[in-house]
Amino acid sequence: MYETLNDLSPSIRERMIELLNARLADAIDLRTQLKVAHWNVKGPQFIALHKLFDEIVDDADEYVDLVAERAVQLGGVADGTARQVAERSTLDEYAATGGGNGQEHVDAVADALGQFGRSARQAIEIAASAKDQDTSDIFTEISRGTDKWLWMVEAHRQTGEWVRPSSGDRGEAGRDAAH
Template structure:
């Protein structure tokens, strides 16, 4: 059996690994949702959202990679298999089919709000057991809040059409 050692005490490593795994699942799901919306968005803001969603997906995939590599560095194998994502994501899911620009923006405003709330809980919990992981989650949350702001700005524009 392959074993990667960590400098964290076992209880701290176990809790940190759980929080990283939850984060990985949510980030991978967000990137999948972003790509799905990218392919199916329609409406007057199609081009703007199409490009914004690609930027969001790229950033989210980078974050997921950092989270997975942090878990690996702690000696925990990350799991981003489709079955795991489907079973454990805490994010709201998109309906099937073509999606209006209003639907897409509203969905991602809600998804980001939920994800940021979940990240803040994880930040709090990792602060007690692993400040290095906490720092990573803080950085990722700052970027998620930026993306959230951008979707909220789009929502404001849609409401004023």
């Protein structure tokens, strides 16, 4: 690690750099999967999906920079080559690799966004427990943005018919809201 006047302990910085590089691999992988969707989408919703996927790429580019630059701020090195990403990414392989129609790309992008959002939320907790609020905040921003994009992509999968969950499906949040 590089020396820095950052007041986080070296052990916390080292753990956060490792976390950041793990999520950097996911962010770069997400970005490339989104570009594959953008390039290859076909069908009646082509223009809407083509533009949507490219807008998500723009935000994914910002996530990549936020994560990489935070690793460097903490005295680390950002590991973001194609080989490093291929080795470290936890995202599943893009599911619509054979071209695919709009719906296949919507499903594949939704899956990737869901996985990426889950790993961002896990990173929030890890960084917060290490008392690195700045890194936690970065992942909170990424999680919030990813959830927004997931909502917009999933709207292309939904039929518009909403079904009220049964009382057994509500979980704690549903019980808390009901009381």
